[in-house]
Structures are given as C-alpha cells and as structure tokens.
Amino acid sequence: MASVVLSEAEKLYIVHGVQEDLRVDGRGCEDYRCAEVETDVVSNTSGSARVKLVETDILVGIKAEMGTPKLEKPDEGYLEFFVDCSSNSPELEGRGGEELGTDIANTLYRVFSCENSVDLKSLCINPKEHCWVLYVDVLLLECGGNIFDAISIAVKAALFNTRIPKVRVLEDEEGTKEIELSDDPYDCIRLSVDEVPCIVTLSKIGYRHVVDATLQEEACSLASLLISVTSKGAITSMKKVGKGSLDPESIFEMMETGQRVGKSLHIALQKILDEEESLGTSRPKVGFLG
Numbered sequence: 001m002a003s004v005v006l007s008e009a010e011k012l013y014i015v016h017g018v019q020e021d022l023r024v025d026g027r028g029c030e031d032y033r034c035a036e037v038e039t040d041v042v043s044n045t046s047g048s049a050r051v052k053l054v055e056t057d058i059l060v061g062i063k064a065e066m067g068t069p070k071l072e073k074p075d076e077g078y079l080e081f082f083v084d085c086s087s088n089s090p091e092l093e094g095r096g097g098e099e100l101g102t103d104i105a106n107t108l109y110r111v112f113s114c115e116n117s118v119d120l121k122s123l124c125i126n127p128k129e130h131c132w133v134l135y136v137d138v139l140l141l142e143c144g145g146n147i148f149d150a151i152s153i154a155v156k157a158a159l160f161n162t163r164i165p166k167v168r169v170l171e172d173e174e175g176t177k178e179i180e181l182s183d184d185p186y187d188c189i190r191l192s193v194d195e196v197p198c199i200v201t202l203s204k205i206g207y208r209h210v211v212d213a214t215l216q217e218e219a220c221s222l223a224s225l226l227i228s229v230t231s232k233g234a235i236t237s238m239k240k241v242g243k244g245s246l247d248p249e250s251i252f253e254m255m256e257t258g259q260r261v262g263k264s265l266h267i268a269l270q271k272i273l274d275e276e277e278s279l280g281t282s283r284p285k286v287g288f289l290g
Helices: 008-019 095-111 147-161 248-278
Strands: 035-039 047-053 056-067 078-085 124-126 130-142 163-165 167-171 177-181 188-190 198-205 208-211 223-229 235-241
Touching (some): 124 177, 147 248
Antiparallel strands (some): 035 047, 047 056, 056 130, 223 235
C-alpha cells in the first residue's frame, strides 16, 4: 500500500494532535473528509460509481451477465470481485499492486459473504440452470489513504445504480426452455442496498483511534481494524491489519466507534444517492474523466 516517509518530529506532532482530538487537517477523531460520489459514470456497464475522497480516487463498474448457479446455492446468483490497482504510486506497480488488489478482493468477498447483504435469490433466473452473475470491477485510480472505506462506498453506490434486465423463461411443448430478455431499458430490476455494509477503518494512533486516516496518519499507526457495518449499525465482519497489536479494551472501543460512525456514513451516502437519482437525466454528469 502507498505510504509516506515522516520524520520523528512529524510523527510526534500527529500523535499529540490525535491525543487532543485535533488532527492536522482540523478534523476530530471520528470525522470523515468530504467525499464526492457520482453514479452512472461508465456507459457500457449495468451500474457504476466513482468516489473521490480527497486524494483517493475509486471507480467501480458492475456488469450483469448470465451464468450457472453454484452447486451449493442452486437458487441464487452471485458476485465476483476484480480489483485493479493502477495507481500512479511506484509502490503499487507490479507485485505490490497485485498483492494489494488480491487483499482488497478477499476483503470484499468476506464483507459480502453475509447472507443478507445482497438479495442473491433475486438474481436467480431458473434454479440450477441460469442466474445473474454480477462482475464488480474496482479500479484504484489514485491512493491517498483509507482506500477500503472509499471502495466500500463506491461498491454500494454502484450496486444502487445497477439495473438488471427483466427475464422471462419460456417453455415449449417439448419442455425446452428459452430465455427472453426485455428490450425496454426501463423494464429492469433494482437491487436493494439497505443491508449492504460499508467498511469503517479505525487506525490506532497512540492511545486513541481515528477514522478516515490520511497517508500521514497511516504512517503513524501500527494497527488498524476494518469493520463492516450495516445501515442499522450491525457489524458483519472484522479484520485487523498492520504489524502492531490491539488490546481487548481498544477493540471494543473501536467496535463501538465503528458502529456509530458507520450508521452516520450510511445515512449521508443514502441521502446523496437519493438526491442524485431524483434529478433524473437532468443532472450534470462529470464522468470519471472529468
């Protein structure tokens, strides 16, 4: 992951500021930076979104294609995640970028392994034979800290924007089944994102923890806790990253903070998505090249 080199004096300045609940950019320990969210930015996808969190820039595209249900879940569709770390950071070139991409993809699989996160049964067309497979492509355009949170926000926004054509299964007299897709672009199904979790990363700095850490703050943190939280504040998964250790008391405090901050994050994101959709085709589009 991209990182910065800080002197001991700079690290001390950041750590002392966090202890006083005053970070270098003026935020408190539980404050997020202002994020820009835009959906429907890639034309040849079923759904897409771009999230820009200051210097972190994420683009997510979702493509719905027909596939065969998995043997263990014959009446459900499924999601596949692919992550491309094309950041301009030298540390993300070659093997470093591949390892980070694999780590992010595995984290997303774990976050969405919760049964209620996405209604996978609604993706089933014909049990044991046909289903919709959602290929979620994540492109890391720029890395400026807190990439897991930004990616989870972009994935939820892209799922909200996803439109899947309605399908009819026709059966002739011989029992042969044919699939007929609707030609009407407005005749589609939408996924409910009410239970889709967002990741809240809490970085331990000194004796306190912060959310939405910058690259400079990440350089001062030896351990972080990734918590996936639903809009109702339920924790669906946790993952500890970093070389340092976390004591049980700190973990419980970070879980409480993650639940509180996660609920606020969901409310703010849903408000933005609803406002953007209410504008319809009249909203100005920036696009991912804007």
